[in-house]
Amino acid sequence: MDHDYFGSVDFMFFGGLLLLSSLIGIFSACQGKNEQTTENYYFGNRRMSPIPVGLSLGVSFISAVTVIGGPVESYLFGAVLSWMSVGFAIGLAFTSVYFVPLVYRLNISSIYEYLEMRFDRRVRVFCSSLTVLQMVFYMGVCIYVPALALSAVTPLEMKWTIILTSLVCTFYTSLGGFKAVVWTDSLQAAIMFIGSLALCIQGTILVGGSSKVWNAAIRGGRLNVFKVSFDPTVRISILHCIIGQSVMTMALTCSNQAMVQRIMSCRSQTIARRALFFCLVPVSVISTLAVGNGLVMYAYYENCDPLLSHIINKPDQMIPKMMTKAFFEVPGLAGIFVAAACSGTLSTVSSGINSLSVVIVEDFATLLKKSLSPKQKLWGGRLCGAFLGCLVTLIAFIAGSLGSTVIQIASSLIGGFGGPIFGIFVSGIFIPRTTAKGALVGLTVSTIMSLWVISGSAVYKGNPAKQNYLNRSISNCSIDVTLPPIDWNVTTLSPTFETTVNETIATHDERPLIADTLYSISYFYVCMFGAAVSIAVASFVSILSGPNNPKDIDPLLFVPLVDNKRLPAKIRKFFRFGVPEYEEYEHVAVKNDDLLLRTDVA
Template sequence: MIETAKKRGLLGALDLVLFTASLLLTFLVGGYYAYKARRDDSVANYYFGNRKMPPIPLGLSMAVSFISGVAMIGLPTETYMFGMVNMWYIVGSIIPSIIVFVYLIPLYYRLELSTIYEYLEIRFNRKCRMISSAAETMNLTLYMGVTVYLPALALSAVTPISIHLAIILTSVICTIYTVCGGLKTVVWTDTLQSGIMFFGALAFMIKATLVVGGFDEIAAALERGGRNNIFDFNLDPKARQAAVSIFIGMNNVVLYAMACSQPNVQRLMSCKSIKDARIATMVSCIPKVLITLLSIGCGAAAYAYYEHCDPLSSGQISKPDQLLPFMAVDIFNSIPGLAGLFVAALYSGTLSTVSSGINSASAMILEDFILPIKPSLSEKSQLFVSKITGCACGSIHRCSIHLLDCSWRVGLWKGSSYRWCAACSNRWLREYKLHQPEYMERYTTFYDVVHRPATEYFGLYGITFLYYSSIGSIITIIVGLLVSIITGANDPQKSNPDVFVPILDNKCFPESVRHFFRFGVPPRKTGCGKDEVNYETDDVGEEVGIKLQQTNHPESNHSDETKALNVEI
C-alpha cells in the first residue's frame, strides 16, 4: 500500500485534467455572471445583488465561505492526529445559527445595514466603527492568506505545481472573477463549489472505507489508537481538545462568523425579506453539517489506512496537511480522475472563502472609510473604487501568504510572526496552535503521538486554542462594562430601542416578563404606517435597506426618532 504511494505520489493526467476543468468551470461561471452584470453598474447590484438574491444559493454560499480549504484539510488531519472528539465541531455550529435566525436577522433589517460595523456607529460613534472595520479588514486579509496557503501546500505534494505557482494561480482566479462580477458572481460560483466539495469528500470517504474494510475496521483502528474519544469531557483548559472546549470555542467562533462577519451579514442583507434571510441561514446549516461530518470521516479512514505506517514518519510527505491529497492519489490509483476531483474539492473551499473575503473587504473599505470622507462620490466612481480596492485586497493577501511561508521556513512562526499575528487576530492564534510542534515532528509509531506528553507553554500560551476567542470576548465585555460604569453609564430610558434585541420579547410572554428583559430600555414602536415597511413579508427590492450613498450618517439619523419597522422576533 505504501509502496504504491511511493511509486506514484503525483496526480495522473486525467486527475490533472479534471482538477483544471473544475478551476476553469468556476472561472467561466464567474465570467458569465460578470458579463450579465455589465449593464447594471450600480453599487447596490455589485455588493447586494439588488437585494433580490434567492435564499438557497445564498445559504450554500454562506456555508462554503465558512468551510474553507483550511477546514477540509485541517479537520481530517486533526481527526487523524487527535481522534473523534472533533465531532463536537458539528454540535458547536448549530446553536449560533439559531441565535442569528431568531434574534439578529430582524435587527439587521431594522437598521438597514450596509456593513456590519455600521451598527457600531449607530450604537456608539464613527470612530468605533472605523477602528473595528479596520481590524476586520486586516483579519480578513490575513485569514485569506492562511486559507490559500494550506491547499497550495497540499497541492504541491501531489502535482508538479510549486507552492508559489499554486498560490498565484488561486489568488489571480479569485480576484478576477470577484472584482468583475461582484456578489452575484461570488454566490453562484460558491453554489457550484459546494457541489464539488460535497461530492469530492463523499467519493474519498466511500473509497477509503471500502479499502480499509468497512466502518467496523475503522472503528477498531480508532479504538486501538486511542482515538475513539468522542465523549472526552476533560475540563482541563490546557488539554488541546475535549468535548467541552470544542463546544464552547466553536459556539463563540461560529457566532462571530454568522453574526459579526461582513461576508455573512452581507449575504443576509442581499435577500428580499427577513423570511428569505432566515431560509438562507437554515439552508447553510445543511452543507456545514454534511461536509464537516465527511471531513471527520475522511480523517478517521485515513488513520485506519495508515495505522501501521505514518507517511509523515516515513518521509513521504513533509507536513501533516499533505496527508489527504497524498492518500487520495494512492486509493484512487485504479479509478483515474477521482483523485483530481478530491483535490478540486479541497481547492473549492479555498476559492469560495477568498472570493467572499475580497468582495466583503472592498465593501468595508468603501462604506466605512471612503464614503464618510467623500459622501458625494458618484455611483460610477464608487464602483470603480470598489474594483480597485478589490484588486488591492487580492494583491495584499497574496503578499501575506508569502510572508507566512517565509515565517514557517525560517522558523520565525513561533516567535515574531506568532506575536505579530496574535496582535492582529485570534484566528491566526488558532492557526499557530493547529501546527504545534507536538505533531509537526515526525514519529515512528502512533503510540508516540497519543501518549507523548504535551509540550508545556508559559501562562496563557498553555491554554487550548479553542478558548482564545471566548477569553477575548469575556475580557472585552468586562472592560467595556467597567469603563461604562466609571465614565458614567447612559440612562436606559433614553436609549434607542431599535438597536437592542431583548432576550424575550414575544407577545406570548406576559408584559412583566418582557419588561424585565428589556432592562429599562423602552419598547420599540411597531406598526406599518405610511412610511414604514414590513420586512417580514414585503419584497423591499433595491430601494429599501441599501444606503450605499448615505453612509455618512449624522448622529441625529439614529436618534429615538428612527422609524419603527414591523418585525416581531
C-alpha cells in the first residue's frame, strides 16, 4: 500500500506530539522527585491553577471521539448537534453550585469515599467497580478512533498504532502522575484546536469556499438547528442535546473520579469553579468545529456518499478519507490533524489511567491491607497505571467490531454505567431518607436495566423510522485517480454500518414492540434513564425497608436544593427535608455523647 501522502513533515508533527508528551512526563517526575507523595502524584499537591485544570477538564470531555466522531454525527444527522454546548454549560453549572462545595468540605481522595460515609462500604465498592469497567471500555474506544485515522494515512497497521498510542500514554502518566496529565492536556488542547480548524479551513477550500458549504448544507437539510422532538426514541433533537447532554455532563463531573480529581486539585472552591467555567471554552469551540467539519464533509461527499457507494465500510472512516484528499498537497496538515485526534485520546486515557489508579488503591487495595504506607500507595498506583494501559490496549482491539458510530458507543458507555452511579450520588446528596439498602438495590437494578437497554439497542439498531438519517446521494460517484488507492478494509474489523443502497428495513411485524420503544431510546437519554431508575428504586426500597431519620444525617453529607441565606428561614428549612443545620447537629451530638458518658459512669 502506498502512503506517500503522509510525508516526513507529517511524521515530524505527529512524532513531535508523542515526544513532547513523553518529555513532560519525564520533567514532571524529575521536578517532583523530592515530593514523592500520593498527594503530589494524584492531585498535584492540590495547588493547581484554574487555566490548566480547565483545559484538562475540557479535553477530557472532548477526546478523539469528538474530533473524528462528531463530524460524522453532524454529516448524518445535521447541525442540531451544536446544542450540545448548552447541555455542557447546564451540567457544569449544576456541578459548580451543588457538588464543588461538598467535595471541598469533605477533603477526600476518592469520590467514592463519600458513598461509604453516606451509605456503607458495599455501595462504595460496587460503584468503584462499575467505574473501573466504564472507564476501561471507554478508554479502549478512545484509543481505537485515532488508530483508525493514523492507519489510514501511514504505513503503520492499526495494531501498531494502537500499541504506540497506548504505550506513550501509559509511560508519561505512570511516570509523571497528575501534573504530567494536566500539562500534557493543555498542550493537547491547543493541538486539537489547530488540527480541527485546519481541516475546516482546508476542507472548505477544497469544496470551493464557504458559500458552497452553506448551499450544500441547505440542499441536504443539514441546517436543522431548530429540530425539536419530545419523542425519546428519536435519535437526536434540540431537547436531546440540551437535556440529555446536561445529565451526562453532571454524571461525568459529579460521579467520575477522573473529573472530580481535577476539581479537587485546585487550591479552593473558588478556583475550582473558575476551572469549570474555563472548561466550557475548549469544549464549546472544538465541539462547534466538529459540527462545522461535518457540514464541510457533507459538501465534499454531497453527490457520492462513501458509505452508500461502499468506498468505506464504517462511518468513522469518513474523516480520514476526506483528510487524505484535503491535505494531499499541503505537507504537515495531515500530521497536525492526526496529532489532534491523538491528543484527544492521550488526554482522556491519561486522565482515566491516573484516576483509576486512585480508585483501585483507595477503594480496593486498602480492603486487602489497611495499613498501606504512602510509598506503597505511590508505587501501587504506578503499577496499576501500567496494568490498566495493557488492559485498555486490549479493549481498543475489540472496539472496531462494535456496530455503531463512536459517538453512540461512547455515550452509551457513559450512560450504561455512569447513569446508575450518578443516581446514587443524587440520592445520597439530596434525598436524606435513602438508606444503604435502598442505594444498593437501586444501583443493582438500574445497572442491569441500563445494560439490558444498551444490549437490546445493539441487537435491534433502534427504530429505523426514527433514526432520521438525512438524505445522501451516489448520483455522481466516480473513481478518484488523483490519490494512491487505499485499502480501507485494513482499518475495518467488520462492516457494521447498517445503511446501504438497498437498505432493508424490518417491518413492524418482524420487530417486537420493545424494540421500537425501550430499545430505541436515544443514546442521549441512556444516562438519564439509568439515573432515574436508580433514584426511583432506591427511594422505593428505602420506604419499604424503613427510611432514614433525616435528623440523624450528618449535614456535611447533605446539600439542600435551595440554600440562599437571603430567603426566609422557613423556605430554607423546607428544602433541608428535615436535615438539621450543622450547628444544630453538633449540639445534638455533644448532648448524646454526654448522656452516654453519664450512663457509663452510673
